Amino acid sequence: xxxxxxxxxxxxxxxxxxxxxxxxxxxxxxxxxxxxxxxxxxxxxxxxxxxxxxxxxxxxxxxxxxxxxxxxxxxxxxxxxxxxxxxxxxxxxxxxxxxxxxxxxxxxxxxxxxxxxxxxxxxxxxxxxxxxxxxxxxxxxxxxxxxxxxxxxxxxxxxxxxxxxxxxxxxxxxxxxxxxxxxxxxxxxxxxxxxxxxxxxxxxxxxxxxxxxxxxxxxxxxxxxxxxxxxxxxxxxxxxxxxxxxxxxxxx
Amino acid sequence: xxxxxxxxxxxxxxxxxxxxxxxxxxxxxxxxxxxxxxxxxxxxxxxxxxxxxxxxxxxxxxxxxxxxxxxxxxxxxxxxxxxxxxxxxxxxxxxxxxxxxxxxxxxxxxxxxxxxxxxxxxxxxxxxxxxxxxxxxxxxxxxxxxxxxxxxxxxxxxxxxxxxxxxxxxxxxxxxxxxxxxxxxxxxxxxxxxxxxxxxxxxxxxxxxxxxxxxxxxxxxxxxxxxxxxxxxxxxxxxxxxxxxxxxxxxxxxxxxxxxxxxxxxxxxxxxxxxxxxxxxxxxxxxxxxxxxxxxxxxxxxxxxxxxxxxxxxxxxxxxxxx
Numbered sequence: 396x397x398x399x400x401x402x403x404x405x406x407x408x409x410x411x412x413x414x415x416x417x418x419x420x421x422x423x424x425x426x427x428x429x430x431x432x433x434x435x436x437x438x439x440x441x442x443x444x445x446x447x448x449x450x451x452x453x454x455x456x457x458x459x460x461x462x463x464x465x466x467x468x469x470x471x472x473x474x475x476x477x478x479x480x481x482x483x484x485x486x487x488x489x490x491x492x493x494x495x496x497x498x499x500x501x502x503x504x505x506x507x508x509x510x511x512x513x514x515x516x517x518x519x520x521x522x523x524x525x526x527x528x529x530x531x532x533x534x535x536x537x538x539x540x541x542x543x544x545x546x547x548x549x550x551x552x553x554x555x556x557x558x559x560x561x562x563x564x565x566x567x568x569x570x571x572x573x574x575x576x577x578x579x580x581x582x583x584x585x586x587x588x589x590x591x592x593x594x595x596x597x598x599x600x601x602x603x604x605x606x607x608x609x610x611x612x613x614x615x616x617x618x619x620x621x622x623x624x625x626x627x628x629x630x631x632x633x634x635x636x637x638x639x640x641x642x643x644x645x646x647x
Numbered sequence: 648x649x650x651x652x653x654x655x656x657x658x659x660x661x662x663x664x665x666x667x668x669x670x671x672x673x674x675x676x677x678x679x680x681x682x683x684x685x686x687x688x689x690x691x692x693x694x695x696x697x698x699x700x701x702x703x704x705x706x707x708x709x710x711x712x713x714x715x716x717x718x719x720x721x722x723x724x725x726x727x728x729x730x731x732x733x734x735x736x737x738x739x740x741x742x743x744x745x746x747x748x749x750x751x752x753x754x755x756x757x758x759x760x761x762x763x764x765x766x767x768x769x770x771x772x773x774x775x776x777x778x779x780x781x782x783x784x785x786x787x788x789x790x791x792x793x794x795x796x797x798x799x800x801x802x803x804x805x806x807x808x809x810x811x812x813x814x815x816x817x818x819x820x821x822x823x824x825x826x827x828x829x830x831x832x833x834x835x836x837x838x839x840x841x842x843x844x845x846x847x848x849x850x851x852x853x854x855x856x857x858x859x860x861x862x863x864x865x866x867x868x869x870x871x872x873x874x875x876x877x878x879x880x881x882x883x884x885x886x887x888x889x890x891x892x893x894x895x896x897x898x899x900x901x902x903x904x905x906x907x908x909x910x911x912x913x914x915x916x917x918x919x920x921x922x923x924x925x926x927x928x929x930x931x932x933x934x935x936x937x938x939x940x941x942x943x944x945x946x947x948x949x950x951x952x953x954x955x956x957x958x959x960x961x962x963x964x965x966x967x968x969x970x
Contacts, residue, residue, distance in 0.1 A: 450839065476841035488839075490832035493825075501829045504822045505840040510847070513823040513854075520822060561840055 400464065403428045403565055403597050404449070409458030411444055418444045419621045422458070426565075426614075429595040431588065433602055433612035437641075441621040442601040443485060446567050450482045451475045463564065481563035485570045485601075487550035489557065491543030495534050498542050498553055500525045502560030532556040533582060547574035555583065559590070566590075568600035572607055580604065584611050609633075617641065655899060659809065666801050673913075674797040680902075680909045681801075681808040682865045683885065687893070687901030688815055689858035690886035695895035696819060697851050698831030700757045701748075702883050703764025707737040707856035709878030711863030713771060716784040716873040726790050730807065730864050737860025738853045740767070745852035749845050752834070761880050768879040783874035787867045804865050811861055816898055818854060827851055888926070892933050894940030903941055 404426040411419045419441045426432055434442050447453045449460055451472040460468045467475050476482075490498045503521045504510050529535045532552045537545060542553060551574055558566055568587070572580035584607055590596045602608050608615065608629070615632040617625040625638035632638050662681070666674045690704045711733035718724040718732060744763040751759055771778045778784070793799040818824050826847055829837045834844050867873045876882060885908070886901065893904025908926070915925045937944045 471843070472838040473841050473843045476839050482839055484836075488833060488836045490829055490836065492832050493828060497825065497828075501825055502840045504825070505837075505842050509822045510826045510842060511823060511850075513818045513821045515822065516817075516820045517822045517825045518820070557836065557840060 401427045403430075403463055404599075405461040406449070407459055407461075409445075409448060409460065410456045411441075411448055411453060412456060417621055419448070422618075422621075422623050424616065424623065426597060426599060428597055429591065430614055431591050431598045431600075431612055432614040432616065433600050433608050434616050434618055435602065435608055436618035439620075440618040442618055443569055444621075445618065446482065446569055446601070449475075450480055450567065476561055479561075479564035480567065481558040481561040481565075482567040483551075483554045483558040483569060483571055485573060487547075487554040487574075489542045489550060489553050491541070493542060494539050495542050495545065495549075495553055496525060496529065496538040499528050499534070499556050499560055502557045503528065506561050528556050528560060531586065532559070548576060548579045551575055552579070552583065555586075563596065565597040565599065568598065570601055570603065572602065572604060580607060587611070658899065658902070662805055666798050671797045674801050676909060676913045678797070678801045678804050678869055680906045681804050682862050682869065683889065683909060684902035684905035685808045685811045685865075686859055686862035687886040687889040687905050688812060688898075689855045689862065691890050691895055691898075691901045692815065692819070692827070692851060692855040692858070694887070694890055695900070696824060696827040696831060697848060699752065699848070700887070701760040701852075701855075702757045702880055702887070703744075703760035703762070703767075704855070704859055704886055705880070705882035706744075706764040706767035706878050707741055707859040708863035708866070708882070709771065709873075709875070710737045710740050710767065711860030712867045712873045712877050713778060713784070713863075714860070715864040716787045716867040717778070719787050719868070720784055726868055730861060733860045733864035734857040735860075737863070738857040741853045741856030742849070745849050745856070749848035749852060761883065764878065764880055764883055768875060771878055772875040778875070781875060783872055784867075785872045787871055787873065789868040793868075800869060804869065807861070807865060811858055812902070815858060819898060823847070823850075888930060890940070891930065892940055894942030894944075894946075896939055897942040897946065900940050900942045907941060 402425050404424070406422060406424040409419055409422040409424075410417070422445065434445060436442055444453065448455045451467075451470055451474075454469045458468070459466055462478060462480060465478065467478060470478070490501065493501065500517065500521055503524050504517065507521065509520060526535070529538055532555055534549065534552055534556060537549055542550070545553065551571065555568070555571060558568070566587075571587070572583055575583060587598055587600075588611055591598055600612070612629060615627065615629050616623055617632060617635075617638045619641040624641060625632055625635040627635070662677070665677060669677075686704075686708050690701065693699055693701045693704070714733040714736040715726070715729040718729045719726060724732075748756055748759050748763065772781055774780065789800055793803055819827075826837070826842060829842075830844055830848060838844050863877065866877070889904035889908045890901045891904070892907055893902065894900030911925070911929065912922055916922050919925070933940065939946065
């Protein structure tokens, strides 16, 4: 990896279809280090599939994904995660029968490569970093709650915490604030922004909430029926006619 | 935390005291409870902790029993030395067969483990020159210091099973053990936090098989013989039954299940030959009335007695899955 190269993610010719239905067609995309970028588009545009291909959830039909100069296309999921790409899912994807604390500790122990340890009691491990991350994501009051009965908003926070526990270089957030109150949305996005500013975390997110998109993203890409139709700063995309016609439409 | 080991301590003290009080027949039953309890606890590493149902666990129990039997009868290896070797052979077979099993989940995992279990059964059943085929192996006599009386072998079993259970407990509370719970709860998420789920499942499969092998190794000298039936799928059903009955979501559930099952079998078979009928009715009642098994029920009614098990009791107190 070349340290002077500011490109963290470079995707070329990425395509994926399920049966006859082409979900993504020849997507070319690149992302600079420490950027906050959003992928927007109507439901079914292929946003989640785009994330799925980057993180190895699905294998691409064609195209390549370069992350920090390495071709990670079709790597297994756990290897991509280890390479520095963490992901928070659209529908919260947590450990419902473990407590919030245990959820976060599990992800931290995985990051620290302690999970093959069969001798040390897990209860004493990674205490500080777990509490720190719970504090950061506002989950400390719920630390002993079984994650399955958390509120929708708290589940999304936990989702974010699990993704952050991996100490990623790049964080993919699939509708990070869906199911959150407007206050929680604000808190979460401020946290994301702060992490970006403090540790240079690269952020790529999808979102439907226009205020979140224009309030936080510095780069926007519009996906429509599997094709990347527009790209640029929020201002440029706002003025782009095709983007307006396909998605933004009415009033922005 | 003050009652963390309360229940386990009570059980252990009972196990120490009982053989001095009860008649010899019941000492044999107690020995069986311990051996099958360790077998069921090893099964629960896969079932309760990893969330997969194996229907071929008796294969590894049987391999342990046959390893001990063959080494003692054919090579005169001292019994103490055969125990670790039994764990080793069961673990090696599990590494080979488990490699394929962990690629599958749910019912497919259950079916493949069962198929491999039957494979082991038929190999042992047919290989007359080596295993004695359907005659099994006879004359597996415990060493002299364990004598002919019931009590010495019982206490020997108690020591080995206690060590085995403590080892399983340590593993279940380790980061590896929590990774198993994570895989059970959400295997997909576990991949996305950077864990090679299949490899971890295989490791756990091997660990579980090793302790099943240890339990099997205790069985041969206890029974003075081994038979191929030890490895077949009917025998694989025993830990399933025990675990569901005792409570898959408590570490000691399988052991308690073993106590109930073995005790009932010993009493019921003394007045009727229809033990399967009785056990069938019992399991229907348990599944309908106590979804968390016996310990799940205790946990619900007397929560102060028990340390929380492996995650689920905390959800709604009935051992039901929150999904």
